[in-house]
Every structure is written in structure tokens, then in C-alpha cells.
Amino acid sequence: MSCDLTDPEISVAYEAITSGQDTNWLILGYHDTRDKISLYSKGSGGLEELRNNLKEEVLYGFLRIENRFVLLTYVSEAVSGVRRARALVHGRAVGALFKAHQIQISASTPNDLTEANVRNRLKLGEPSERPISPSPQTPKRIQNLGNPPSSTNTPPSPSSSTNLSRSIAPQPEVEVDDSAPPSQQQQQQQQLQQQQQEAERRAAVEEAERQAREKGEREQRRAAEQVAREAAQRRAMEEVEKRKIEAADQERKEKAAAEARAKAEVDRKAREEADRKRNEELRTKFAELEKSGKVTLKGYITVQGGGVYFWKRRFFELRGKTLYLYRDETDKLPISKLDLDGQVSGVTDAQSEVLILNSFKVDFKSAESYYFFSDDKKNKEQIVAAIGRYVNVK
Numbered sequence: 342m343s344c345d346l347t348d349p350e351i352s353v354a355y356e357a358i359t360s361g362q363d364t365n366w367l368i369l370g371y372h373d374t375r376d377k378i379s380l381y382s383k384g385s386g387g388l389e390e391l392r393n394n395l396k397e398e399v400l401y402g403f404l405r406i407e408n409r410f411v412l413l414t415y416v417s418e419a420v421s422g423v424r425r426a427r428a429l430v431h432g433r434a435v436g437a438l439f440k441a442h443q444i445q446i447s448a449s450t451p452n453d454l455t456e457a458n459v460r461n462r463l464k465l466g467e468p469s470e471r472p473i474s475p476s477p478q479t480p481k482r483i484q485n486l487g488n489p490p491s492s493t494n495t496p497p498s499p500s501s502s503t504n505l506s507r508s509i510a511p512q513p514e515v516e517v518d519d520s521a522p523p524s525q526q527q528q529q530q531q532q533l534q535q536q537q538q539e540a541e542r543r544a545a546v547e548e549a550e551r552q553a554r555e556k557g558e559r560e561q562r563r564a565a566e567q568v569a570r571e572a573a574q575r576r577a578m579e580e581v582e583k584r585k586i587e588a589a590d591q592e593r594k595e596k597a598a599a600e601a602r603a604k605a606e607v608d609r610k611a612r613e614e615a616d617r618k619r620n621e622e623l624r625t626k627f628a629e630l631e632k633s634g635k636v637t638l639k640g641y642i643t644v645q646g647g648g649v650y651f652w653k654r655r656f657f658e659l660r661g662k663t664l665y666l667y668r669d670e671t672d673k674l675p676i677s678k679l680d681l682d683g684q685v686s687g688v689t690d691a692q693s694e695v696l697i698l699n700s701f702k703v704d705f706k707s708a709e710s711y712y713f714f715s716d717d718k719k720n721k722e723q724i725v726a727a728i729g730r731y732v733n734v735k
Contacts, residue, residue, distance in 0.1 A: 344431040346438055348379040357383075358405050359441045366391040369401040369435065378431065388459060392451045399428045401435045403442065409463045412442035418449050616722075623726035627659075636660050638727050640720060641670075646711035647677055659727050679703075679711070681731040688729045701725055 357364040367383040368391065381400065384390045391404055391413075399420055402413030414432040416425055436445060444462050448454050460466070521529070627637045638659040644666065645652050655676075656667040662682035665675040684705050691702040691712055699721040700714035715721035 343376065344434050345377040346434060348377075350380040351378075351438070354380055354383045355403060355439060358403060359410070361408075365405040367403050368394055370396070370398060376431075378435070388454065388456055392454055395451055399424055399431075401432065403439050404459075406459065406463060407465055409465065410439075410442045411459060411463065412436055412439055412445040413454070414445065414447045416447070416449055619722070620726045620729075623723060624730050627727050627730060638723060641716065642720075642724065643714050644711060645713075646709060648709075652714075659724075662731065664728070679705075681728060683731070684708070685728060685731045687732060688725055703728055 351367075351369065354364060354367040358367065363385040364383050365385055365387055368381040369378050370381040371377065372379055372381075378401070381396075382394045384394070388404060388406065391402055395415055397417040397419050399417070400413075400415040402411075402415060404411040404413065412435070414428065414435075416428050420428070436442065446454070446459065446462060636658050639657060641654060642657050643652050643654045656670040656672070658665045658667070658675075662680065664679040664681060666677045666679075667675050684707065685703060686706045687702075687704040689702050689704075691700040691714075692698060694700075694702070695712055695714070697714045699716070699718055700712065701721060701724075702710055702712050704710045713724070715724060
């Protein structure tokens with residue numbers, strides 16, 4: 342289910358949106374094709390204009406809102422199940438092309454694409470809102486010492502407990518009244534000291550808890566990194582093993598191919614040697630028949646030459662050093678004869694020239710060439726061997 346996203350207008354519109362130009366949305370569709378996706382429309386009117394250009398089919402959109410980017414897959418409720426499945430696969434390819442998107446939204450009606458819904462998904466406020474930078478807050482003085490905020494990363498040491506409590510928690514407004522009786526002043530001092538100790542204890546507890554959380558997170562990260570390293574090592578080892586197997590398989594294939602070529606070469610040489618021996622035997626046989634004055638070879642063959650450029654089937658007799666051609670085997674007189682003694686300059690295969698099986702060509706020194714083809718391979722080999730005896734014979 343691969344798709345074609347090669348339409349150059351797609352990349353032009355995408356570049357315009359991501360580079361901050363006026364264009365801030367585009368829509369892609371199929372144009373009644375199966376897998377070719379091209380640019381339908383684009384504009385600068387934002388989400389509302391994009392919604393107005395939606396159609397009852399499978400579409401893909403890309404939208405910019407306040408420098409944030411949305412990838413849209415729109416599958417109308419009227420679309421069939423097969424096209425829905427194809428849209429799921431093709432949507433991934435579109436998402437891989439539009440890499441700048443922060444979120445992906447799937448919709449089946451324009452009502453699914455409200456301004457509030459899209460902005461909420463992008464974690465943006467209403468269009469009129471603007472982010473406000475937080476201003477530093479002045480610590481408030483409190484009547485009773487409450488829970489202090491988290492302290493620094495290093496646990497407080499006994500020598501720095503007082504300073505730590507002062508830097509963490511606001512100072513209570515409990516003061517020692519010099520005009521009060523001594524017993525009341527002592528009570529106030531004890532109360533102040535207890536409050537400071539409680540603040541230091543809570544700060545130490547919170548710091549210990551924070552460090553424990555950070556330690557747990559570090560251990561989790563280390564464990565995850567270890568798992569990832571082990572997985573990467575396994576993949577690397579599997580890749581090495583795969584390459585070894587592929588190399589061994591390639592070596593086996595090359596060895597088998599080399600053995601096949603060697604065997605084919607041996608078979609070819611064996612065939613050539615067998616043909617050579619058979620031709621030699623035929624030449625010897627024909628030489629003996631020639632000496633006796635008998636017909637060396639006879640039968641039917643198809644011929645072209647001698648001023649006739651049509652194929653003619655003839656009965657032939659090779660007697661002595663002359664090839665006699667008859668209309669059929671009942672004729673007493675030949676219609677033509679070819680003197681072979683000292684006249685043949687070559688006998689070659691002619692299949693690639695005339696495109697006929699079992700064909701061959703006889704070249705003469707002082708006459709035009711003749712073409713022949715036999716009824717089968719065996720007859721061809723016999724005739725070629727018989728006529729070939731006269732090549733270059735003076």
C-alpha cells in the first residue's frame with residue numbers, strides 16, 4: 342500500500358507554511374487515483390478556511406497556528422473500509438513527509454475541527470490570550486511557621502542548620518518580649534527554637550525524599566540505557582551473523598556457478614570432440630565411396646541459389662566431386678550440378694542469417710553462394726562433412 346508523494350507542489354506549499362509565509366494551511370488528496378497523492382488546495386485563512394475546503398473523501402491536511410503545526414487525517418464517514426485502511430497506511434507516509442508537526446488529529450466531520458479543540462490539543466489559550474511571564478514573588482511573613490519549600494540539593498549539615506532554615510522558610514513573627522516576665526520570655530524563646538527545629542527537620546525530610554526520587558530516576562535511566570545497549574549489542578551480533586550467513590551463501594552460490602561453468606565447458610569440449618570424430622569418420626567413408634565411383638550421399642534437401650531466390654526442395658546425389666540436383670528422385674537427368682573440386686571456399690552454419698534450423702551456406706570461389714537446409718540435424722552433419730572435404734582443395 343505504498344503511496345506516491347512526488348507532486349512538487351506539495352513541498353512548495355509545505356515550505357511556505359513552515360517558513361512563516363502567508364500560506365498557513367494545505368490539503369492533499371487522491372484526485373480519483375488509488376495511490377497518487379497531490380496538492381488539492383492551500384491558503385492563508387487558517388483553520389476556518391481549511392474546514393471550508395474539506396470534501397467527503399480521504400484527505401490529509403497541514404496547518405500552522407501560532408508557530409505550532411498540526412497534521413490532519415480526514416476520513417469522511419462515507420468512505421469505505423478498504424479506503425479507511427489504506428488511509429491509515431498512507432497517513433504515516435504523509436506524517437513522515439511533514440516532520441514539523443507537533444500533534445496529529447484524525448477527523449471524520451468538519452465539526453471535529455473546532456478552534457477550541459485544535460488549540461486545546463496544541464496547549465494554546467484562546468486567540469486573544471497571550472502568555473504572561475511569571476513575576477518573582479516576595480516571601481510572606483507568616484504568623485506560625487508552616488511547611489517550608491524544598492531546599493537545595495545538598496542535605497543540611499549540623500553546622501549550617503540555622504542558615505538553611507532561614508534560607509528555606511520565612512522567619513516567623515514570634516518575638517521575645519523584653520518587657521515580659523522572665524518565665525514568659527523563656528517560654529517564647531523555647532517556642533521559637535522548636536519552630537526553627539521543626540522547619541529544619543521538614544526541610545531535611547523533603548530533601549531526602551527529593552534525593553531518593555532523583556536516585557530512583559537515575560537508576561531507572563541507567564537500567565533503560567543498559568537495556569538499550571544490550572538490545573543494540575544483540576542487533577549488532579545478529580547483523581554480523583546475518584552477514585556471515587549471507588557471505589557463506591554467496592560463496593556457495595559462486596562455487597556452484599563455477600562448478601556448473603566448468604562442467605558445461607567439459608561437456609562442450611566432449612561434444613566438440615565427438616563431432617570431430619564423427620566428421621572424421623564420415624570423411625573417411627566418403628573418401629572410400631568416392632574412390633569406388635559410387636554415390637557418396639543422396640536424399641532430399643531444400644536449396645536457394647543459382648539465380649533463384651526462392652527455396653526449392655530438391656533430390657540430390659553427391660557422386661564423385663559433383664553435387665547433382667533433381668526435381669525428385671524419379672528424374673533421370675539433373676536440373677543443375679555443382680562442381681566441388683577446387684571450387685568450394687567455405688562451408689558455414691547459416692541459421693543466424695536465414696533463421697532456419699539445420700541450415701548452412703556453401704561459398705564458391707567463382708560463383709555465388711548457395712544456401713541449404715536439411716530435414717534434421719543428422720542429415721545436415723553428413724552433407725556438411727561430405728562437401729567440407731573439398732574446401733581449399735586444388
